[in-house]
Amino acid sequence: MASSPLLDLIGLRKTLGGKVVLDGISLPITEGSxxxxxxxxxxxxxxxxxxxNRLVVPxxxxxxxxxxxxxxxPVAALRRRIGYVIQGIGLFPHMTVAxxxxxxxxxxxxxxxxxxxxxxxxxxxxxxPVEMASRYPRALSGGQAQxxxxxxxxxxxxxxxxxxxxxxxxxPVTRADLGAAYRSLHDDLGLTTIMVTxxxxxxxxxxxxxxxxxxxxILADAAPADLIAGHEDARVAELIDVPRRQAEALARLAxxx
Amino acid sequence: xxxSLQEAIAxxxxxxxxxxxxxxxxxxxxxLAGLPLAILAVHDRRVRVPLLAVxxxxxxxPALALLALFYPLLLATGRLTxxxxxxxxxxxxxxxLSLYALLPVVRNGLAAIEGLDPxxxxxxxxxGMTRRQRLLLVELPLGAPVILAGIRTATVWTIGAATLAxxxxxxxxxxxxxxxxxxxxxVRVLVGCAASAVLALAADGLLALIETGVARRSRWRMWLxxxxxxxxxxLTVLPLATAGEAGKGTVVxxxxxxxEQYILASVLETRLRAAGFHTQRRDDLGSAVAxxxxxxxxxxxxxxxxxxxxxxxxxxxxxPPAAMMRRALTEQLHRRDGVLLLGSLGFENAYAxxxxxxxxxxxxxRSLDDLAASAPHLRLASDIEFLTRPEWRSVADAYHIxxxxxxxxxxxxxxxxxxxxxxxxxxxxxxxxxxAALDLVTLADPRGAxxxxxxxxxxxPRRAHDRAFIAALQPLIGAIPIDRMRQANLLVDRDKDKxxxxxxxxxxxxxxxxx
Numbered sequence: 001m002a003s004s005p006l007l008d009l010i011g012l013r014k015t016l017g018g019k020v021v022l023d024g025i026s027l028p029i030t031e032g033s034x035x036x037x038x039x040x041x042x043x044x045x046x047x048x049x050x051x052x053n054r055l056v057v058p059x060x061x062x063x064x065x066x067x068x069x070x071x072x073x074p075v076a077a078l079r080r081r082i083g084y085v086i087q088g089i090g091l092f093p094h095m096t097v098a099x100x101x102x103x104x105x106x107x108x109x110x111x112x113x114x115x116x117x118x119x120x121x122x123x124x125x126x127x128x129p130v131e132m133a134s135r136y137p138r139a140l141s142g143g144q145a146q147x148x149x150x151x152x153x154x155x156x157x158x159x160x161x162x163x164x165x166x167x168x169x170x171x172p173v174t175r176a177d178l179g180a181a182y183r184s185l186h187d188d189l190g191l192t193t194i195m196v197t198x199x200x201x202x203x204x205x206x207x208x209x210x211x212x213x214x215x216x217x218i219l220a221d222a223a224p225a226d227l228i229a230g231h232e233d234a235r236v237a238e239l240i241d242v243p244r245r246q247a248e249a250l251a252r253l254a255x256x257x
Numbered sequence: 258x259x260x261s262l263q264e265a266i267a268x269x270x271x272x273x274x275x276x277x278x279x280x281x282x283x284x285x286x287x288x289l290a291g292l293p294l295a296i297l298a299v300h301d302r303r304v305r306v307p308l309l310a311v312x313x314x315x316x317x318x319p320a321l322a323l324l325a326l327f328y329p330l331l332l333a334t335g336r337l338t339x340x341x342x343x344x345x346x347x348x349x350x351x352x353x354l355s356l357y358a359l360l361p362v363v364r365n366g367l368a369a370i371e372g373l374d375p376x377x378x379x380x381x382x383x384x385g386m387t388r389r390q391r392l393l394l395v396e397l398p399l400g401a402p403v404i405l406a407g408i409r410t411a412t413v414w415t416i417g418a419a420t421l422a423x424x425x426x427x428x429x430x431x432x433x434x435x436x437x438x439x440x441x442x443x444v445r446v447l448v449g450c451a452a453s454a455v456l457a458l459a460a461d462g463l464l465a466l467i468e469t470g471v472a473r474r475s476r477w478r479m480w481l482x483x484x485x486x487x488x489x490x491x492l493t494v495l496p497l498a499t500a501g502e503a504g505k506g507t508v509v510x511x512x513x514x515x516x517e518q519y520i521l522a523s524v525l526e527t528r529l530r531a532a533g534f535h536t537q538r539r540d541d542l543g544s545a546v547a548x549x550x551x552x553x554x555x556x557x558x559x560x561x562x563x564x565x566x567x568x569x570x571x572x573x574x575x576x577p578p579a580a581m582m583r584r585a586l587t588e589q590l591h592r593r594d595g596v597l598l599l600g601s602l603g604f605e606n607a608y609a610x611x612x613x614x615x616x617x618x619x620x621x622x623r624s625l626d627d628l629a630a631s632a633p634h635l636r637l638a639s640d641i642e643f644l645t646r647p648e649w650r651s652v653a654d655a656y657h658i659x660x661x662x663x664x665x666x667x668x669x670x671x672x673x674x675x676x677x678x679x680x681x682x683x684x685x686x687x688x689x690x691x692x693a694a695l696d697l698v699t700l701a702d703p704r705g706a707x708x709x710x711x712x713x714x715x716x717x718p719r720r721a722h723d724r725a726f727i728a729a730l731q732p733l734i735g736a737i738p739i740d741r742m743r744q745a746n747l748l749v750d751r752d753k754d755k756x757x758x759x760x761x762x763x764x765x766x767x768x769x770x771x772x
Contacts, residue, residue, distance in 0.1 A: 055382060079385030086383065088376025094398050094474075103394075104384050152384070162383075 004067065006031035006192050007052070007160060012061035014047055014216075021047045022058060023216035031159075034186050034193045036203035038239065039213035045196045048213070049162050052194065053079045065160070080104050083153030083191075087165035089145050091137040097123075097148050098133035104156040122151040127181065143174035150182065154189070161186070163195040167202070179206050201243035204228065212236050264757055265433055265448040273452060275428040278493040280419040280456075281486075283351055284412050287358025291411075292404070294359075295366025296392065305367075312360040320418040324353045324425050328546055332553060345539070345546070345555035350422035350429075357418055358411040365407025369400030398471075405468040409461055416457040420449065426511070426539040426550065430456075435541040440516050440749045440758060441669050460486070507535040508726065511550060511559030514541040515668050516749040516758060517606060517688060517742065521560045521712070523762030525730065529558075532729035544642060545569060548715070552594040557717045558730070562606055564708035566590070568647040576651070579605075579709035586713070595718030599727065600734035604688055604742045607710035608648050609699040610637075611685035613675060617698050624701040628682070629656045636662040638671045638680030648707055649684075655706035669750075688712075688739060690747025712737075741765060 005028035014022040021044045029035055037045040050056040052063055054075050063070045070078055091100050101122050102115035120130050126147040137145055146166060153161060166182070167175040183206050186193050197203050203210050204224045212220040212235075220227065220236040228244060231237050298305035315323065327349035335342035342348070373396060381391040397404075423431030430453045437445030463485040470478030508529055512522035519540065526536045539556050548570050550556045563582050567573050571589060576582075587598040612622060622628050628635075637660040643649050644663060652658060660682070666674055672691050674680040685692055685699060687710070692699060714733065720726045745765045748756040756764070 053383060055379075076385045076387050079383060081385075084380070084383035086376060086379060088374070088379065090374070090376035090378075090380025090383075092377060092380070092395060092399075093374075107385060107390065 005029050006066060007194075008062075008064040008067075009048070009052070010062045010064070012048065012051055012058045012063070014044075014051070014056065014058045016047070020216050022051070022061075025061075025213075025216070025218060027211065027218070027221070029192060029194065031192050032190060033209055034183065034191075034195065034207050035209045035211060036207035037194060037196045037211050037213060038198065038200055038203050039219075040198065042215075043213040044216040045213045046164055049164055049194060049196050052160075052162055053082045053084060076107075080108060080156055081158055081160070083150075083156075083158040083161040085146070085149050085153045085161065085163040085166045087168045089142075089149045089169075091140075091145055091148060091152070093137050095136075096133065097135050097137070097140070100137065100148060101133075101151045101155050103152065108156060118155065122155055125154065125185065126151045142170050143178060146170065146178060150185070154185075159192060161191050161193040161195075163193060165196055165198070168197070168199075175202070182206070200239050201246070204240075204243060212239060259444060260760070261442055261444045261755070261757055262448065264759070265437075265445045268433065269430075269448070269452055272428055272430050272432055272449075273456065274493040276416070276419055276422075276430045276453070277456065277489055279347065279350055279422055279427060279429060280354065280412070280415045280460075281490050281493065283354035283415050283419070284358050284408065286351070286355040287362050287411050287415070288408055290355070291359045291362030292366050295363045296370070298363070298367055299370045308363060309367075312356075312363050315356045316360045320353070320357060321421050321424060323357065324350060324421050325543065325546070327352050328425055328549075332549065335553075343555060344553055345426040345542075345550045347427050349425045350419070350427040354415050354418060354422070358415050361407045361410040361414065362404075363407075365403050365410070366400075369403035369407075370396045372403065373399055401471045402468055405464060405471060409464045409468065412460050412464060413457045416453060416460060420453050423541045424514075424543065425546070426542055426555065432540060435514060436519055436758070438667065439514055439541075439669060440519065440755075441752070442749075442755060442757065460489075463489075507537050508557040508720070509537045509539055509555070511542050511547050511556035512538065512540045513544055513547055513559075513561075515686075516761075517686075517746050518560065519758035520745050520749065520761045520765065521602070523759045524733065524765060525558060525560075527762060527766065528729050528733065529726070532725060534726070534729070548596075551715055551717050552596055554717050554719050557720045557726075559715060560602065560712050561715055562710040563601075563713055564607065564648065564710040566713075567708055574647060574651070576705055576708045579711055582709055583711060583713065590715075591721075595721060597716040597718075597721035597727075599714040599716055599730060601711040601713050602733055602737045602742075603735040604712055604737055604739035605710050606686050606688035606712055606742075608643065608646075608707055609685050609687045609702075610652070611675075611683045611692055611697040611699045612681060614696050614698050616681060617700075622700065624703055625652065625656045625658065625706070626703060628700055629658045632658045632660050632682075634661050635681040636660065636664065636679070637682045637684065638674040639663060639665055639684040640668050640671055641665045643684040651708075652702075652706045655704045672750075688742045688746060689750070690743040690745075691750055693743065694747055694751060712742075737765065 007029040009025060009027040012022045012025045025048060037048060039045045047056050051058050054070060098119045101119050105115060119133055123130050123132060128144060128147050140148065167178050170178065179202055195207065208223060210222060210224055210227055211218055214235060219233050220231055227240050231240065294304065294308055298308050328344050331342050331344035331349055335344060377395060381395045386394065419429050420431035420434055422429040423435050430449045433445045433449030437443065437449060463482045466478050466482035470476065470482060510522050510525050512518040522538060522540065526538065529536050542550060544565065547559055548561060548566065551559060563586055566586055567582055583601060590596040590598055610625065610628065620631050622631060644665065664680065671683060672695065675683045676695060683697065685697065687699065714730060745761040748761040748764060749758055
């Protein structure tokens with residue numbers, strides 16, 4: 001048996017407004033992996049993600065981090081150990097970029113002076129010029145803002161990153177850039193990432209494991225290459241088919257006649 | 258500058274101080290209570306629903322009525338708890354205005370927090386802020402402009418509504434407005450309104466400075482605004498601190514809301530000052546409030562009318578002759594409330610129905626009996642209380658009078674209504690100088706349905722045993738004949754060469770000494 005998972009989701013159930021959103025999901029996640037949660041809206045992927053940092057409390061089941069049950073941890077401390085990046089980015093508009101990035105270490109008691117070097121380091125990590133530190137979020141482009149969002153999530157050196165459609169609101173070019181940039185960050189820092197996306201192409205290109213959810217259940221759980229090779233469930237096959245057909249069409253266009 | 262303007266301006270500084278202190282305290286309480294409640298209500302429906310309902314309900318009660326409601330409430334609370342709760346003056350005004358200030362603070366507080374970008378609050382939770390940190394680091398700083406806008410609204414409302422505090426015996430700029438309205442001294446009304454408007458605009462401007470200071474992160478704006486507000490509040494407390502020393506020996510003179518009462522209060526004031534008392538005025542008390550305020554010791558002395566006390570305080574329906582009524586009142590008010598009825602000033606101010614002389618002659622109406630026949634075709638202009646008073650019921654029952662239409666005015670406008678022909682019959686006051694001046698006739702009461710209304714001097718239980726106090730006022734008993742009171746009233750009520758109540762009181766004094 002392989003080494004025990006860093007993050008272990010066990011038998012999670014959640015009903016919201018009479019609808020079953022998580023129908024007994026179990027998912028062990030090994031350290032260093034980048035897992036994409038894919039599925040249509042309402043499939044339960046965001047609820048599953050939010051259960052990990054307890055923004056959603058499951059009705060049943062357990063979540064273990066390195067063997068310890070998250071339900072037993074102080075909630076604020078738990079969240080500060082986990083990086084969190086969302087589609088809406090949610091930078092604090094009344095704080096500078098530097099203050100935004102430094103917020104989690106500050107909550108943990110670091111002084112503002114201690115944070116200057118760390119902020120510069122994090123800005124460099126997400127490929128932003130250090131002059132941005134004194135700007136306010138409204139002066140940033142969408143791509144820049146989400147780079148700051150990622151830097152903020154990384155500031156307290158979390159081992160686990162949760163990302164909810166992190167690049168969903170960005171234009172396609174920026175989106176592809178950021179996706180690739182994040183993948184290398186993930187590898188360099190040795191992170192474990194769970195990323196929610198509805199974009200199968202993005203998942204295939206970035207993730208090393210894809211979990212397809214449907215009505216609160218796992219339909220498929222496989223490496224990208226295995227999924228592309230084919231899947232017995234028609235719904236999963238269809239999800240894969242769209243980017244594959246697009247890729248094939250593009251390849252035909254590019255090929256010399 | 259006209260004497261009326263001079264007098265009004267001379268009265269301004271203490272009124273502005275009282276007005277600011279009252280509205281400032283009310284807004285402060287509104288904010289200190291409203292903001293935490295709003296914050297609780299954001300997450301808790303059990304707080305939110307009743308809070309918004311109550312705050313909204315309070316707003317639907319006219320400010321005047323809300324203020325008046327706290328008088329009996331506080332009186333009853335004082336009686337139930339046995340505590341010396343002042344039912345008149347600062348406290349009821351403060352409570353009512355604080356409640357009034359609550360709604361805009363609560364509403365904007367809720368809107369400020371609920372209107373935040375959900376991504377920002379989700380991020381705050383997601384990165385591990387506690388609820389307290391989220392509130393202090395994110396929700397309050399980001400919601401500040403909207404919260405401040407609510408405080409601005411509350412402030413402007415409160416400064417305006419504080420003028421009504423006068424009606425529960427709390428000095429405010431309303432003193433100028435109400436007394437000016439009653440005596441048709443429009444200069445006073447304007448000075449009061451203008452001063453209140455200037456205060457509201459100034460406070461709004463300072464708060465706007467703070468608001469933009471917060472929004473643009475400009476510290477000097479915030480400090481300038483806060484400094485201005487703090488300075489204004491400091492100035493209001495200053496005269497209070499110095500006045501505090503004289504407070505113990507101060508006697509409070511009450512007055513209801515019409516010219517004769519202002520003049521008589523002025524007379525009492527002059528007498529008591531000459532005898533070495535520090536005096537304070539509580540003008541514009543409602544008829545029902547005035548007696549209870551006296552019995553409770555909130556005011557020390559005022560002039561009331563025997564028939565009013567008979568019907569309203571003792572709830573008596575019979576109508577005995579004047580002297581018998583006065584004796585019975587003296588005895589019963591003392592036994593019941595410890596109030597001393599010192600005696601009659603020497604004139605009556607009775608309710609009387611009056612008509613234009615020409616019209617009365619044309620219709621052949623001389624008495625209430627004659628009136629009964631024509632009443633269905635006539636319109637009555639009454640003061641605000643008359644139609645609900647037992648005196649009117651007594652007249653209506655005795656003569657079977659039913660008017661075609663009735664309309665209530667404040668006393669000043671009631672006379673206007675009969676002059677300009679929008680009414681035919683008037684519920685007049687017999688000591689009113691305008692009856693003769695406007696060529697009106699009062700209708701005879703052959704069945705004796707209207708009781709006697711001798712002007713009597715009433716002293717609070719505490720002053721009932723104060724010899725110096727009684728000695729200062731004793732010379733007024735029997736000293737003011739009806740024709741003098743009429744003339745003094747006319748000096749204040751007439752349109753041309755109008756005098757202030759204080760001037761009319763001096764005039765009354767001069768005449769007295771001359772005779």
